[in-house]
Amino acid sequence: MPTSRQITRRNFLQGAAFAGAASIFCPSAERAFGYKSPNDRPVFATIGLRNQGWAITSKSFKFADFAALADVDANVLADNVAKTEKKQGKKPDAYKDYRKVLDRKDVDAVMIATPDHWHTKIAVEAMLAGKDVYCEKPLTLTIDEGKLIEKVVKQTGRVFQVGTMQRSESGQRFLQAVALVNDGRIGKVKKVTCGINGMSASPVITKAPVPEGLDYEFWLGPAPKVDYRALPEMRKGYGGGVPLYSNCHYSFRNWHEYSGGKLTDWGAHHVDIACWALGASDTGPSKVTPLEFSLPVEYKDGHPVVQDQYNAATKFKIQVDMPDDVEMIITSEGDNGILFEGTKGRFFVNRGKIVGAPVEALKDNPLPDGAIEAVYGGKVSANHTANFIEGMNARKQPISDVWSHNRMLEICHLSNIAMRLDRGLKWDPVKREVIGDAQANSFLSRENRKGYEINM
Known part of the structure; x- marks a missing residue:
């Protein structure tokens, strides 16, 4: 992630150490946890946009800026680009191929809401590209895919949240x-x-x-x-x-x-x-x-x-x-x-x-x-994305871990x-x-x- 964002998060953790990073929740729509100005907000991208993809994106605008969206359906992609531009006042870049999202150095984290058979491939490649990951449930298509994701989380040190919202948002x-x-x-x-x-x-x-x-x-x-x-x-x-x-x-x-x-x-x-x-x-x-x-x-x-x-x-x-x-x-x-x-x-x-x-x-x-x-494990976050960003700030796994x-x-x-x-x-x-x-x-x-x- 960009150096300026690393410094911001480091300063945040130093200032939050007394209270405990896991207990912090800021409902402000202006900034996310630990980010001092709109320019320091985390940069997200969503891959897979129909239904739940838009649901998790729309719930995250008050915490993050979306620089890119990806979907293999051009109609779904165009519709969500327009909705995102209206919501955040800035048009995200649009891609059919998710790999172009992973190539971007400005994207801190990806939200994955594709069908299940795509989850593991995209998630693993995103972590290897240096992105933190929020992936919809169920995380995997097979048991061995789960073992692979665990291995790569440990290997890369990325923060990974699964979208089991009953643990917080509706929980x-x-x-x-x-x-x-x-x-x-x-x-x-x-x-x-x-x-x-x-x-x-x-x-x-x-x-x-x-x-x-x-x-x-x-x-x-x-x-x-x-x-x-x-x-x-x-x-x-x-x-x-x-x-x-x-x-x-x-x-x-x-x-x-x-x-x-x-x-x-x-x-x-x-x-x-x-x-x-x-x-x-x-x-x-x-x-x-x-x-x-x-x-x-x-x-x-x-x-x-x-x-x-x-x-x-x-x-x-x-x-x-x-x-x-x-x-x-x-x-x-x-x-x-x-x-x-x-x-x-x-x-x-x-x-x-x-x-x-x-x-x-x-x-x-x-x-x-x-x-x-x-x-x-701390003060309950009212929003699943909020807990994800808490984990990103603290560099530790959120409540819905892999x-x-x-x-x-x-x-x-x-x-x-x-x-x-x-x-x-x-x-x-x-x-x-x-x-x-x-x-x-x-x-x-x-x-x-x-x-x-x-x-x-």
């Missing part, structure tokens, strides 16, 4: 839930149920012309080369402006080639909070067993036999054997949220509520002072592998491999398509 109830468990309000935890909803199967999706402005070859990138498919009906509401059924854009989460269905979508939120509360953020399960599940297409040897329909699981109930004899259930049934059950009580939490006898008891017996801050994220995401990935192979999997959380199952271990990694290998 006050979840922080309270973790604090309740930590304070023993339900006794010894016996069971935790993560309700993450199911998904619908698709009709047969026929081949279609690639939409004008979309570089579909580049969109596929590391994934296998396949024809573009879409039906004429358009999606309404969130994710609107794209086909309701396709193998691209908004629907990418429904295909194992690009994502992991509900397990790595909502699972990446609720399993994360469950593991945090259980103190299992640096370990893993001993076994993952699919009790009930439904795949929308036929599978052979763990792979779908057709390419014209969604292939991620539509319904499921998965048992996960966690440390200390805790049973975790991940299910598509019931309310979206997390149910904690212990020897002394139970409570339920989601983004709209936290309910149960232990919660009601807080009126007369509140949590100890500092209990929430103890969970978070290690805790990868550990819980391994549960989600293993759940998908277990369903695809239709059997339980014994897991070694130290070696981070499936025990005695070579076929299952072959799903821990995936080779990138030729021409889209990760440039190390």
Whole structure:
């Protein structure tokens, strides 16, 4: 990063040492943490702009200046360039190829909101180019990708935040839930149920012309080369402006080639909070067993036999054997949220509520002072980007770090592998491999398509 910005951050850390950098939060729209003037604000770029890409960008304008945007869809790119110029009063440079963003010396950090199959390649190359990284969840397409990202974070010393916003931005109830468990309000935890909803199967999706402005070859990138498919009906509401059924854009989460269905979508939120509360953020399960599940297409040897329909699981109930004899259930049934059950009580939490006898008891017996801050590791940031910039200033990892994220995401990935192979999997959380199952271990990694290998 530029020398002037290094000096600013060093001065900030010296001045903040007495208070502790992790406890600082400045809501000002004029400057970010530790930056003395608008010219010293961090310079960001966003790669991948549809839906969540714009969401994380728009929430970050009060903390950073955006010098560049990149997307393989020219229409999405042009729209977001115009919106960004209107928001910040300066037009960002526009690129189809993200590598031109990484070549820029003025960019301090990149925000990545591409489909999942692109996350690891861009993130690794960004760190090697000297950028700090904010990457949307789920961080990886495979378990081995997570190990690679961890290696490069250590190698480069870059600050890396995963976009699991339930840890801060929408997380006050979840922080309270973790604090309740930590304070023993339900006794010894016996069971935790993560309700993450199911998904619908698709009709047969026929081949279609690639939409004008979309570089579909580049969109596929590391994934296998396949024809573009879409039906004429358009999606309404969130994710609107794209086909309701396709193998691209908004629907990418429904295909194992690009994502992991509900397990790595909502699972990446609720399993994360469950593991945090259980103190299992640096370990893993001993076994993952699919009790009930439904795949929308036929599978052979763990792979779908057709390419014209969604292939991620539509319904499921998965048992996960966690440390200390805790049973975790991940299910598509019931309310979206997390149910904690212990020897002394139970409570339920989601983004709209936290309910149960232990919660009601807080009126007369509140949590100890500092209990929430103890969970978070300091004063809670109201904005996920704010916590990221705190980490950039302090040169330490933020609340949504890659290690805790990868550990819980391994549960989600293993759940998908277990369903695809239709059997339980014994897991070694130290070696981070499936025990005695070579076929299952072959799903821990995936080779990138030729021409889209990760440039190390």
